[in-house]
Amino acid sequence: MPSRKKARMKYMILLCGSQQDYDAMSGRAADKPAWSAEDFAAMGAFMQSWNNDLVASGEFVDARGLAEPVHTRRVQLRNGVPVVTDGPYAETQEVLAGYTIVECDSFDRATEIAARLSTCPPGPSGAEGQYVDVRPILEGRDDLEA
Amino acid sequence: MTADTVEDLLRRLAPQVLGAVVRRYGHFDTAEDAVQEALLAAATQWPQDGIPDNPRAWLITVAARRLTDLLRSAQARRRREDTAASWTLPEQWLAPAADRSASGVLSDAVPDSDDTLILLFLCCHPALSPDLQIALTLRTVGGLRTAEIARVFLVPAATMAQRISRAKQRIRASGLPFRMPAEPERTRRLSAVLHVLYLIFTEGYASTSGPSLYRGELSAEAIRLVRIVHRLLPRDGEVTGLIALMLLTDARRPARTGPDGGLIPLAEQDRSHWNREYISEGVALITGALPRGATGPYQLQAAIAAIHDEAPTADATDWPQIVALYELLMQVSEGPMVALNHAVAVAMARGPQAGLDLLKKLETDHRIADHHRLHAVRGHLLEMAGDPAAARDSYLAAARRTNSLPERRYLTARAARLTS
Numbered sequence: 001m002p003s004r005k006k007a008r009m010k011y012m013i014l015l016c017g018s019q020q021d022y023d024a025m026s027g028r029a030a031d032k033p034a035w036s037a038e039d040f041a042a043m044g045a046f047m048q049s050w051n052n053d054l055v056a057s058g059e060f061v062d063a064r065g066l067a068e069p070v071h072t073r074r075v076q077l078r079n080g081v082p083v084v085t086d087g088p089y090a091e092t093q094e095v096l097a098g099y100t101i102v103e104c105d106s107f108d109r110a111t112e113i114a115a116r117l118s119t120c121p122p123g124p125s126g127a128e129g130q131y132v133d134v135r136p137i138l139e140g141r142d143d144l145e146a
Numbered sequence: 147m148t149a150d151t152v153e154d155l156l157r158r159l160a161p162q163v164l165g166a167v168v169r170r171y172g173h174f175d176t177a178e179d180a181v182q183e184a185l186l187a188a189a190t191q192w193p194q195d196g197i198p199d200n201p202r203a204w205l206i207t208v209a210a211r212r213l214t215d216l217l218r219s220a221q222a223r224r225r226r227e228d229t230a231a232s233w234t235l236p237e238q239w240l241a242p243a244a245d246r247s248a249s250g251v252l253s254d255a256v257p258d259s260d261d262t263l264i265l266l267f268l269c270c271h272p273a274l275s276p277d278l279q280i281a282l283t284l285r286t287v288g289g290l291r292t293a294e295i296a297r298v299f300l301v302p303a304a305t306m307a308q309r310i311s312r313a314k315q316r317i318r319a320s321g322l323p324f325r326m327p328a329e330p331e332r333t334r335r336l337s338a339v340l341h342v343l344y345l346i347f348t349e350g351y352a353s354t355s356g357p358s359l360y361r362g363e364l365s366a367e368a369i370r371l372v373r374i375v376h377r378l379l380p381r382d383g384e385v386t387g388l389i390a391l392m393l394l395t396d397a398r399r400p401a402r403t404g405p406d407g408g409l410i411p412l413a414e415q416d417r418s419h420w421n422r423e424y425i426s427e428g429v430a431l432i433t434g435a436l437p438r439g440a441t442g443p444y445q446l447q448a449a450i451a452a453i454h455d456e457a458p459t460a461d462a463t464d465w466p467q468i469v470a471l472y473e474l475l476m477q478v479s480e481g482p483m484v485a486l487n488h489a490v491a492v493a494m495a496r497g498p499q500a501g502l503d504l505l506k507k508l509e510t511d512h513r514i515a516d517h518h519r520l521h522a523v524r525g526h527l528l529e530m531a532g533d534p535a536a537a538r539d540s541y542l543a544a545a546r547r548t549n550s551l552p553e554r555r556y557l558t559a560r561a562a563r564l565t566s
Contacts, residue, residue, distance in 0.1 A: 070217050071214070073172070082235045083235070084232060084235060085232045086221065086232075087218075087221035
């Protein structure tokens, strides 16, 4: 009989965004309307309470945000030689912007956690179409063979 | 808050901020521009609004934001022009350095190595010519603005800006990683750093061209920079030797020129005008460094300067000791200028003829045969030997060969005195 601890699985909740989203959130009006200080504070407060709930329930593992996509180096093999490209993304391209790792009982529970993000105050562009992805984390061969 | 305090603070923080930004985001050349803009913003805002609680963090935040903007426009432009900013990784990125473990930690890293030191190593990289090394060091580590560096070197600001941007492009093209070089490379590169700092100092001290205004600032800046290196590498004998040498040399600055701006030779200087504070600090430093480990050229030169500075009068100078030190110096640092100074010391210790005999050998050395100092020294020794006509010819030959106006005036006056 596996312990309850062993039955828990890790999931990564991936938050995506483009350089334009970063611009809007940091208050620089460009192709999308800039966030006001109140917009930003409301989002921050929501994210903090979402995070705190996960810590309280013992489901929180780790959460990180990534620097703006402009600070990206791509290392790619070309003709057998590793070549580095600075800033490989277009301004509109959605890329990984941050993630939260949770440890919980099921994929459904992880999805439920992620779904709560839909109530996050969305900023001036509105929430329609925004998404997060939830993906199971593999701990090792056992996970695949179980 | 006075503008001066802010200026000092900014110059102290400049290399730390650049180091932090480059370490995190790379792009040495663009980051350097971004940091300059952050410094400029601080220089205008802080005297009015006050210094922020954490000025270093303020500057890093502003510089990082600016770097992001600069990179975005550069990347957008390249995408429009359909040119990817790609660079091939240099060999040194692909294999771990010999002293670097798989975890990326240097096994014998300089303790508490400061980003400032890494920046100095970058700026004084052998891929750059000395004028580029000097300009880049003054800007990135010294925190001087381009216009200030241009003023000191008496070139238009646009010329200096080009020089600095060329230096940065070359560093970027070299693909140097932002990290402390491994041994034995580190020792070689440190001596390049010390050489550049020494060049900055002598540029300020010797004033090879133009009026002497502002040049003293350059010597003071060199002393400040070498003090930073000393703080980071307190046990390196040559770093200590270089500070001592600069202090013991700069101590004589107040007595080195007369009220008319004319040069006064060491023997005729009013020693009561020498900077006693610098002398005692320099003597203490070199006395502490000499017994430790190998004795390099800066320590030996500092020891020689200390003997001069401690002599109560020119006649009381311990010349035999100076001769002995020059002989040691010739063993570790090959070069005709050292041999020329040795010849002077020999003449002072054993009489002018002994010195003139040594000069004979140097007159066939093409590296120095046409240098004004060789002719000036010959003039002095011939004068000591009681041959005024030959001495006069040598002084005039020296005067024709120097680019420094004060030196030319001094040599011409010396020759004229022998005519009458």
